[in-house]
Amino acid sequence: MTDTPATPRRRGAARTEELLRVTLDLAAEVGYAGLGIEAVARRAGVGKHTIYRRWPSMSALLLDALSRVWASDLDYRDTGDVRADLREQFLRSGLALSSPPIGPVYRAVIAEAQADSTLRATLHERFLATVEQRTLDRITRAQRTGELTAEANLEFAAEVLCGTLYYRSLLSTRPIDENAVDGLLDMFMAAYGTSTRTRAQTSHAASCETPQVGAEPVPRPANPRLSQTTTSDPPSC
């Protein structure tokens, strides 16, 4: 990459930025295994103190690194079609969760969280619960517009939707492909959708191309980066 050209040997806040980037690069290359403080320090050409001065543990570093890449382009769209919006977002999130930068870091955090209940709570509060909340917001709007039944318990629905995706990407060995997302949405819409009872059309979505043209789920919204500040923005599902 574009490593520091000369050698502006040391800075205060720029180092923090660089260390986060190095952590993500390292995670993308070597995965969770071999991802430690010393590895990051070596990779960045940095003393371990420089890391410990910023984060108390590897877990904290990982959380910040995760915020950096998991926060940005993750808001749900609202085209008026819940199912399409959810589908687009789920596919995008599923891809992200399985891809080099985010996947390994997420795995690392989850692994360490198994031995640290405090970290587990932080992980849940800072990421999982936030993701559920975004999902809940989106389907709540759909409920208000009449796309979903009024008596649907959307809190649980949001958890089920997000939980299934996390389960599949992090615990299962199956990929989050269109088939999986459609199956999940089939069940969700069958339960709480108000339009045509049989919106399902179980799987086999690949047999015929998506008829929709106007609301083509082409994920190319390219959300304008609101701000690239290092503030840990909440992610979405």
Added chain:
Amino acid sequence: MTDTPATPRRRGAARTEELLRVTLDLAAEVGYAGLGIEAVARRAGVGKHTIYRRWPSMSALLLDALSRVWASDLDYRDTGDVRADLREQFLRSGLALSSPPIGPVYRAVIAEAQADSTLRATLHERFLATVEQRTLDRITRAQRTGELTAEANLEFAAEVLCGTLYYRSLLSTRPIDENAVDGLLDMFMAAYGTSTRTRAQTSHAASCETPQVGAEPVPRPANPRLSQTTTSDPPSC
């Protein structure tokens, strides 16, 4: 039983059994943190070789230990009421996943699986997929008896049901209580149940009349704060 009075110094296969038991005991006491080969060896008064001769790594030991305590709880009942059977099983599994013997071991395996794709595949095949399969079997029978719609995609349904439970118990911080299980089953039955549209009465088995009046006949939309009750009612009726 407080055995091991004397010192029946060494055996062949009985040692294996004892080591599995010690591993579970140790996991129940110290949790995932501090659960390693040396810890097990010390606890069992055993040389590390005695462990390495049986399992190539801690992960393998944990998998075997997990099999020992997790295998017996996998069978669903079949009372003729899918929802009641699922509910009972989910509550039982949720309690087990959060309790000392199984919970910590499960967490340990999941943590190590994040760094080892082979272990992840084994974990999925040996446990997660098996649980899904049992669930699939049960709801498939329900589909045949007409309790579930014929066009329901039960494979995804089984994954959603199990995945949500695993997500909640292992990644989330919320307990698997009756509220959660009922919410999950509400969605499942609303999607694929055939019995009227009135989804979701906290069905306590139609077979036995529960005099309980606290049961909610209708899913109150006013689902308030997640009231975290710890196992208030026995699942059996």
Added chain:
DNA sequence: TCCTATCGGCACGTGGCGTGCCGTTGACAG
């Protein structure tokens, strides 16, 4: 220009892993 916090480098102690070696033990064969 000087001052000082930050930095890189190095070393230390701790602790778990996985392996090798050695003397012991006990089940089984004769």
Added chain:
DNA sequence: CTGTCAACGGCACGCCACGTGCCGATAGGA
């Protein structure tokens, strides 16, 4: 009763990562 041999407990080693302490160098502000 005795011999044999594999399994065993104990010990030690090298390795590596962690978290900390110390020291001289450096850069950016006063």
